[in-house]
Amino acid sequence: MVCLTLAALGILAAVQFSLAQRGAGKCQWAALRMQTDIYIESQTSGEVDPLLTSSSPVYRENYKQRDINTSFLTTPLKIDYTRTFVDQRDCKTYSQLIVANPKNPYIIGTQITYDNTGSAGLKAKIIDVVISRPSTEPQFNATKTLAYVDAEDWSVIVTAKQDSRDLLKMVANSYLDLWSGNGNFELPWGTPCARLEGSEYYTEECQPVSLNGKANTDRRYVVDEGLGAVSVFSKGGSDGTLLDIHEFRLVQGKLRYVHHFTASDAASVV
Numbered sequence: 001m002v003c004l005t006l007a008a009l010g011i012l013a014a015v016q017f018s019l020a021q022r023g024a025g026k027c028q029w030a031a032l033r034m035q036t037d038i039y040i041e042s043q044t045s046g047e048v049d050p051l052l053t054s055s056s057p058v059y060r061e062n063y064k065q066r067d068i069n070t071s072f073l074t075t076p077l078k079i080d081y082t083r084t085f086v087d088q089r090d091c092k093t094y095s096q097l098i099v100a101n102p103k104n105p106y107i108i109g110t111q112i113t114y115d116n117t118g119s120a121g122l123k124a125k126i127i128d129v130v131i132s133r134p135s136t137e138p139q140f141n142a143t144k145t146l147a148y149v150d151a152e153d154w155s156v157i158v159t160a161k162q163d164s165r166d167l168l169k170m171v172a173n174s175y176l177d178l179w180s181g182n183g184n185f186e187l188p189w190g191t192p193c194a195r196l197e198g199s200e201y202y203t204e205e206c207q208p209v210s211l212n213g214k215a216n217t218d219r220r221y222v223v224d225e226g227l228g229a230v231s232v233f234s235k236g237g238s239d240g241t242l243l244d245i246h247e248f249r250l251v252q253g254k255l256r257y258v259h260h261f262t263a264s265d266a267a268s269v270v
């Protein structure tokens with residue numbers, strides 16, 4: 001009797017310990033995914049669902065703060081394609097949204113940071129939207145971009161074959177460091193590999209030519225081990241002010257896909 005009770009207490013203590021550890025910053029996959037779907041539904045309808053956010057969320061478009069109630073989120077969009085990365089450790093998500101409509105196309109990357117409010121569930125506390133439009137990219141063609149990304153394999157990687165968070169982030173950072181002068185090293189390219197630059201797709205020359213320029217700074221990450229995926233928002237370009245969206249997919253240590261989009265300047269966003 002006594003032994004059983006002690007063993008049971010031991011198990012209880014172990015469970016409590018692991019719950020306490022998981023509680024710190026770790027969010028449930030399904031809850032993150034569900035909230036992010038609410039974000040996508042809000043953008044589709046142009047009506048900000050009150051379930052999405054905490055009472056005073058930070059909402060940014062191309063790194064500029066805006067009032068969410070009069071933001072781009074209130075522009076209804078017919079979204080043709082979405083892909084979401086889920087970062088349980090940092091309680092964040094990244095979604096790519098493509099609107100292919102040739103008359104009014106958009107490629108949008110959104111990183112959302114959630115707050116675990118307990119009984120009220122997850123609430124978005126920071127929404128970072130980066131919007132790419134034809135103004136900045138002469139070759140911009142969202143229909144082409146959509147066809148390329150739609151043909152790619154972004155299936156979930158079984159746990160035993162997943163790369164570590166540290167490796168995913170290291171490879172993403174190495175790629176972004178190509179531009180900061182000490183670049184020009186070989187990355188662990190997969191065979192095959194592909195690099196999407198806006199609407200241009202490169203499968204032979206996956207490694208970009210890294211002309212010396214400014215380092216990509218102000219990097220914001222979302223890391224999804226299950227998809228081998230990393231989303232990074234950063235500032236780059238020759239004068240260090242262009243906003244970039246990068247998406248990476250690594251499969252068993254090999255870089256399979258790199259996607260890069262450049263933000264339009266804020267004035268031309270809506």
Ligand SMILES: *[C@@H]1O[C@H](CO)[C@@H](O)[C@H](O)[C@H]1NC(C)=O
Nearest residue numbers: 048050055056057067068069
């Ligand atoms: C946006 O509108 C909602 C619902 O009307 C309101 O609760 C919220 O305070 C508003 N947010 C801002 C930043 O004004």
Ligand SMILES: *[C@@H]1O[C@H](CO)[C@@H](O)[C@H](O)[C@H]1NC(C)=O
Nearest residue numbers: 102140141142143144145147
């Ligand atoms: C965009 O790409 C699609 C598919 O490749 C093509 O049919 C269309 O003509 C292109 N649009 C423009 C404006 O180049």
